[in-house]
Amino acid sequence: MKKTILPFLIIIALISGYLIGNRSDFLSNKPSSPPYTYNLELSGDLSGKSAAFSDIVKVISPAVVNISTSKTVIKKDSTLPHFFDGPFKDFFEPFNMPRKWKEQSLGSGVLVSSDGYIITNNHVVEKADEIKVTLYDQQNYKGKIVGTDPKTDIAIIKISTTNLPAIKWGDSDNLHVGEFVLAFGNPYSLGHTVTMGIVSALGRANVGIADYEDFIQTDAAINPGNSGGPLVNIKGELIGINTAIFSRTGGYQGIGFAVPCNMAKSVMNQLIKEGKVTRGWLGVTIQNLTQELAGEFGLDKSFGALVTDIFDSSPAEKAGLKRGDVILEVNGNKIKNVETLRNMVAQSNVGNKIKLKILRNGKELSINATVAEFPQEIAQAVPGGKEKNLLEDENALAGFSVMDLTREIAKQLGLSRNEQGVVIVSVNPYTAAEDAGLKKGDVIQEINKKRVKNLSDFSKILPHAREGDTILLFINRGGKKFYITLKIYS
Numbered sequence: 001m002k003k004t005i006l007p008f009l010i011i012i013a014l015i016s017g018y019l020i021g022n023r024s025d026f027l028s029n030k031p032s033s034p035p036y037t038y039n040l041e042l043s044g045d046l047s048g049k050s051a052a053f054s055d056i057v058k059v060i061s062p063a064v065v066n067i068s069t070s071k072t073v074i075k076k077d078s079t080l081p082h083f084f085d086g087p088f089k090d091f092f093e094p095f096n097m098p099r100k101w102k103e104q105s106l107g108s109g110v111l112v113s114s115d116g117y118i119i120t121n122n123h124v125v126e127k128a129d130e131i132k133v134t135l136y137d138q139q140n141y142k143g144k145i146v147g148t149d150p151k152t153d154i155a156i157i158k159i160s161t162t163n164l165p166a167i168k169w170g171d172s173d174n175l176h177v178g179e180f181v182l183a184f185g186n187p188y189s190l191g192h193t194v195t196m197g198i199v200s201a202l203g204r205a206n207v208g209i210a211d212y213e214d215f216i217q218t219d220a221a222i223n224p225g226n227s228g229g230p231l232v233n234i235k236g237e238l239i240g241i242n243t244a245i246f247s248r249t250g251g252y253q254g255i256g257f258a259v260p261c262n263m264a265k266s267v268m269n270q271l272i273k274e275g276k277v278t279r280g281w282l283g284v285t286i287q288n289l290t291q292e293l294a295g296e297f298g299l300d301k302s303f304g305a306l307v308t309d310i311f312d313s314s315p316a317e318k319a320g321l322k323r324g325d326v327i328l329e330v331n332g333n334k335i336k337n338v339e340t341l342r343n344m345v346a347q348s349n350v351g352n353k354i355k356l357k358i359l360r361n362g363k364e365l366s367i368n369a370t371v372a373e374f375p376q377e378i379a380q381a382v383p384g385g386k387e388k389n390l391l392e393d394e395n396a397l398a399g400f401s402v403m404d405l406t407r408e409i410a411k412q413l414g415l416s417r418n419e420q421g422v423v424i425v426s427v428n429p430y431t432a433a434e435d436a437g438l439k440k441g442d443v444i445q446e447i448n449k450k451r452v453k454n455l456s457d458f459s460k461i462l463p464h465a466r467e468g469d470t471i472l473l474f475i476n477r478g479g480k481k482f483y484i485t486l487k488i489y490s
Helices: 002-022 053-063 089-095 261-274 289-298 317-319 338-348 407-412 432-436 455-464
Strands: 066-075 099-111 117-120 130-134 138-142 142-149 154-158 179-183 193-204 214-219 230-233 235-246 257-261 282-288 307-308 326-330 353-360 364-372 391-397 400-404 422-426 442-449 468-479 482-487
Touching: 002 142, 053 066, 053 179, 053 193, 053 230, 066 117, 066 138, 099 179, 099 235, 142 257, 142 261, 154 442, 179 235, 193 422, 193 455, 235 261, 257 261, 261 326, 282 338, 282 482, 289 468, 289 482, 307 482, 326 338, 364 468, 432 482, 442 455
Parallel strands: none
Antiparallel strands: 066 099, 066 130, 099 117, 117 154, 130 138, 142 154, 179 193, 179 230, 193 214, 214 257, 230 235, 235 257, 282 307, 307 326, 326 353, 353 364, 391 400, 400 422, 422 442, 442 468, 468 482
16 A cells, blocks of 8 residues: 555655746746736836936935024023122133023025025024025035025025026925835934935824924934925925924934925915015814714714804905804815815915805805905913802803803903803813813803803703713803813713
8 A cells, every 4th residue: 555655645746846846936926827916016116117216316415405504692691699799700700601602503405496595494594693505515605594484484595606406396285195205404414314214194283393284294314404405205306395303302213294395385485576475364263173073063074174263354254154164175175174274275375265165054055255364463362360259050960160251250361341151160170071171261152052141041051961961062261262072971
């Protein structure tokens, strides 16, 4: 029996060896015949058919500049203790800190025109007494500030020379998460450095860097000194201005932010042509929708911008917008959040008509509004003062106490004397009110979209709430108006 099996095993081994040695597709992942086919194909840019990154660096590097600034810092007060005053003060004065000194900083920039215009960050040149620009060939020039925009952290400077290499502009609206990008700059005084990464995220806001934020997030290494340098795609096009990093150590930790080139270009054009930046304005105050708020206003998902107040005689008022409307689209572009709407309106030309798609009482409507110029000063009330110890109406289930809003209390809270509602005088810990974010001094002006003018109105509505109910409150906090959902539980 064993003699019969042995030749058979030898034959199988020979056949297997032949197949493995001579059939290249035998162990290949690629199927040898239909209907099995791949549905993921690498583009030409990533399959070895495009130019190497080094070729992009050779083209872009001459357009990247080093910016060195200096400013005078004046110390107002002496650091000498008062007991050094007297006849021996002059003896100790040399050991004191200098009252005036020069402070220097470094940054980067990128040439955007052959006649010397350079785009960089506002914080790179802010309050600078002198600006020195060093080109790729080590030639030095004196830089002059053309204009700055602190709200986007963009600045334009110019040097007096011509025939300079200028970078090609890309389109940041066409960026996609996962694209390769290169960051150029001069980190830690190390001139002309380039790092590679990908677009990690788009539309980053609430970072706390500028008033208008729509940042490109990247993991391309950005360090101190990279500020103002270009972020480019693999076509060698400018798609962002490196602005900041997120770091707990002060150095690179894989999260960097760049101003999108479309926003930077709009700011640059206005600064060069008009010397200032003019922004569009609708005249509404808005807030983001939480999942709970979205449900209260008839949405399945939390997107759009919720209108919480409207300025008198503003474009929004003239267009017919109302408090409680949810702005879903502008000119057919979906509004993801407050930042999207704010940036979109701000970049609109003054006098342009825009089409708004809104949700009002569960129904979608379209209205047209004419964009106005953003007012230079919009006053905001600041809460202050102390609440008086008056009779209170308490709702133990919700966990807070209220009282009538009198003219005197309104004045103490920094509100108009004509405001109406009930003011919260205490919030109990570990209650629904505390969880919802209610605070002492908040004025409740609506409950479930019903107007609350005084304690009488309040007492007719809230006490009827039952455990498990979700209540929609409209709050005025020091002049800032917004909605809050309050989940009732015992």
